[in-house]
Amino acid sequence: MALQKTDLLVIGEVASRTGVAVSAIRFYEERGFVSAHRSTGGRRMFARADIRRIAFVQAAQRLGFSLAEIGAALDTLPTGRAPTKRDWTRLASGFRDRLDERIAHIERLREKLDGCIGCGCLSLTDCALYNREDEAAREGPGAKHLRPT
Numbered sequence: 001m002a003l004q005k006t007d008l009l010v011i012g013e014v015a016s017r018t019g020v021a022v023s024a025i026r027f028y029e030e031r032g033f034v035s036a037h038r039s040t041g042g043r044r045m046f047a048r049a050d051i052r053r054i055a056f057v058q059a060a061q062r063l064g065f066s067l068a069e070i071g072a073a074l075d076t077l078p079t080g081r082a083p084t085k086r087d088w089t090r091l092a093s094g095f096r097d098r099l100d101e102r103i104a105h106i107e108r109l110r111e112k113l114d115g116c117i118g119c120g121c122l123s124l125t126d127c128a129l130y131n132r133e134d135e136a137a138r139e140g141p142g143a144k145h146l147r148p149t
Contacts, residue, residue, distance in 0.1 A: 007047060007048060008037060008045035008046065008047060008048075009045065009046050009047075009048060009051075010039075010046075011025055011036070011043070011044040011046065011091075014050060014054070014085075016049060016052055017056060018051055018054045018058070020054055020058065021049075025054065026044075028053075028057060029044070031071055031074075032068060032071060032074075033053055033054070033057055033070070033071060033074050034053050035055060046101070049081065049082035053074060053083075056091075057074075060073070060095065063095070065103070069098075073091050073094065073095065076090070091120075
C-alpha cells in the first residue's frame with residue numbers, strides 16, 4: 001500500500017509533533033528507526049506512524065535501553081504500515097521482561113549497598129563480605145559488585 005502525500009509529514013512537522021530536534025530525527029533515520037520518503041524537491045517526508053516510533057525511542061531511552069536494543073525491538077515492527085496494538089504489546093512484553101530483570105538487579109544492589117554502608121569499613125580491599133582477599137582485583141579494573149548478576 002503506497003503512502004499518499006497527505007499521509008506524509010515534513011521533518012519539521014515531525015519535530016514539532018514529537019518534541020524531538022530535527023537533528024535527532026535525522027540520526028534516528030541513519031540508525032533505521034524511521035525512514036524518510038523524499039519529495040520531488042528532495043525534502044524528507046515521514047509517515048505519521050513514524051511519530052509513534054520516535055515516541056517509543058524516547059520512552060525506551062528514558063528507561064535506560066541502549067540504541068542497539070531499541071533498534072532490535074523496532075526491527076520487529078512492520079514496515080509500511082502503522083504498528084497495531086498487538087504489535088506494540090508483543091514488543092512491550094520483551095521490554096517488560098528486561099525491566100523486571102533490571103528492577104531485580106537494582107533491588108539486589110540496594111541490599112548490598114545497605115549492607116556495605118552499614119559495616120563501616122568503606123574499603124573494598126578489606127571487605128570480608130563483598131571482596132574477601134581483594135578477589136575483585138583479579139577481574140580487572142572498575143566496579144564489579146555494581147554490575148548485573
